Amino acid sequence: MDVTQAISGRRSVREYTEEPVDASVIGNLIDAAIHAPSAVNAQPWAFTVVRDQKALRRVSDGAKAHMLATMGGNPHADHFRSHLRDLNFHIFYHAPALVLISGAAQGPWIVEDCALAGENLMLAAYAAGLGSCWIGFAQAYLNTADGKADLGLPAEWDPVAPIIIGHPKSAVTPVPRKSPEIRWVG
Template identity: 85%
Template sequence: MDVTQAIFGRRSVREYTDEPVDESLIGSLIHAATHAPSAVNAQPWAFTVVRDQKALHRISDQAKSHMLTTLGGNPHADHFRSHLSDPNFHVFYHAPALMLISAIAQGPWIVEDCALAAENLMLAAYAAGLGSCWIGFAQSYLNTSDGKADLGLPAEWVPVAPIIIGHPKSAVAPVPRKSPEIRWVG
């Protein structure tokens, strides 16, 4: 698969089979992620892999509770609240694995660096026949001291990209894309 096929074919997958993701495949996804560019080649990332379903369920419940108390004036608060209040809603969609990319060094571009690694990981997952989805609902909770403690992360780490991976139950249809606003200068 060439890179253009991966870019145009990758989708956010929210329905997975129970089939576990092989450890060596997870290793190859991490390897792909580490080939992302980073500012001044700092490579400030670390990877935490969670495959324990009880832990994922517990973290899902904690993330939902945290999000419900911190929604504030979010323009999508009503929509989010309906999902987060549902006891059957699982923020990780029962995926077999969570791969969290965290920044482990300080610097002005650590979030961007980890986001670039995340995109490499998601494209490599798609090329390997897996589905993936960046789970924003978990992101703020994992950045709390309780969230870091849940995963045994050092206090100074900055969780950036919680990405679920697994074998998709079915193909995900493309979603319409907006035409970009383009400004030409010169």
């Protein structure tokens, strides 16, 4: 698969089979992630792989409570609250694995660096026939002391990209794209 096919075909997957993702496959995805560019070649990322479903449930519950307590006037708050209050809603969609990319070194561009690594990981997952989804619901909670403790993360790490990985239950349909606004200078 060429990179254009991966870019245009990758979708956020939210329904997975129970089939586990082999550790060597996750290793290959992380290898793709570390080939991302980073500011001044700092490569500030660290990876936490979670395959324990009890740990994922614990983080899901903690993240839901944290979001409900802190979301304030978010424009999507009403939509989010209905999901977050649902005891059966699992923010990780019962995916067999979570790969959390954290900034392990301080620097002004760790978020951008880790996001670039995350995109590489998701494209590599798609090319390997896997689904992925960046779980924004987990981000704020994982940056709290309780969230870091749930996964045993060092206090100095900054969790940036919680990405679930798994075998999709079915193909995800393409989402229409808006025409970009483009301004040419020169």
